[in-house]
Amino acid sequence: MNKKIIIAIDGYSSTGKSTVARQLAKKLGYIYVDTGAMYRAVTLYAMKQGYIGSDHFYKEALENSLPLIHIKFEVNPKTGLAEVVLNDKNVEKEIRTLGVSRLVSPVAAVSKVRKKLVEQQQLMGKDKGIVMDGRDIGTVVFPDAELKLFMTATAKDRAERRYKELVERGDKVTYEDVLKNVVNRDHIDSTRKDSPLRKAEGAIQIDNSNLTLDEQFQQILDLAQNTIG
Template sequence: MSKKIIIAIDGFSSTGKSTIAKLLAKKYNYIYVDTGAMYRAVTLFAKQNNFVGKSFLDKENLVSSLNEISLTFQFNEKLGFAEMFLNGLNVEKEIRTLEISQLVSKVSAISAVRKKLVAEQQLMGEDSGIVMDGRDIGTVVFPGAELKLFMTASADKRATRRYKELIDRGDKVDFKDILFNVEERDRIDSTREDSPLLKANDAIEFDNSDMGITEQFERICALVDAKLSV
């Protein structure tokens, strides 16, 4: 049996973590887990039940309802990656809206939410052979991961990428709103009390402000191959 490792990818929003993670999972035949999708799905649940909005957060009722949330990933052969299902329903499109992006940092800062999802994420990686991206994978979920990457880029470049993604999808959005959301999520994610966004001491930093996907992928594959050959 060939050696398998855990690849942990952390970093700021809209740095292409998921894109790189999907490519790696496909190349090495690993399981890919988008932890951001899990937090977005919980946020969608909270929004649907009126537990969160732009000006409020009903933390108590959300926490007491966590046992009503079932999250699963189901592989879509046409797309080539797993989609997020919330209580049996495909919510992949609903969780990618700007509205959910504006609310997710509030929900993901709740300790009980993080505890529930981290436990689920750790179970997924018990047999290694997994690529997982998020905010605290290398520091909290898999501190012993064989390869840790930390993705970063300027806020302007990240907002531009996110803006193009939403416009291409048909959403009507304003660039200023996207940039504000990127900067606000950075602030909240980096300053929250529970599992703040931090670069693990042994993580390799990738500033891809001026780096294309192909260059990033080739560099990271070299790092993976080096770990697999040890």
């Protein structure tokens, strides 16, 4: 496998994009970048500064603060996985809460936020050998990626997976709240003006409603290996 490629994985929330992208990168010896985590980190910053809440969003204040937001990924030596660091603090656990999930889509819809993060993401992929997942990787960040995937599943299946994940982590949530969040994020992500969620030209759709994690991974690994040649 001497030829390195860019693998762009887009799709709806809670379709397991990050899990399969992480597995794939590890198997191929590629770098993995979770772009959703970057938007979550910006959202967490905005929440802590009081710029966004359930009943308000001071968009201009967030835009003015963008030069103060520094995001990077550091590998956890115990797990071998990349974790998000916001302004020198590891926020991997904080960004995964339902509170952040509820507010990340409006933050991700802000053009200046997207511009800042897309520039960072494109720099990360300049040497190829990268697996990146998000909402606009194949359409905006890397439209020339050698392999583009678009992951989907029913809202019900996605909500059930996300609910189980949150409960196992100890979060106190209801299934109804998680389902509402999934449906709401789908709507915001698909209808925003800047880089709406859509299947990229040439992307292969993976509907994992009825696939096990192993079946999904094998299908995607086969596609990657065939593309690499």
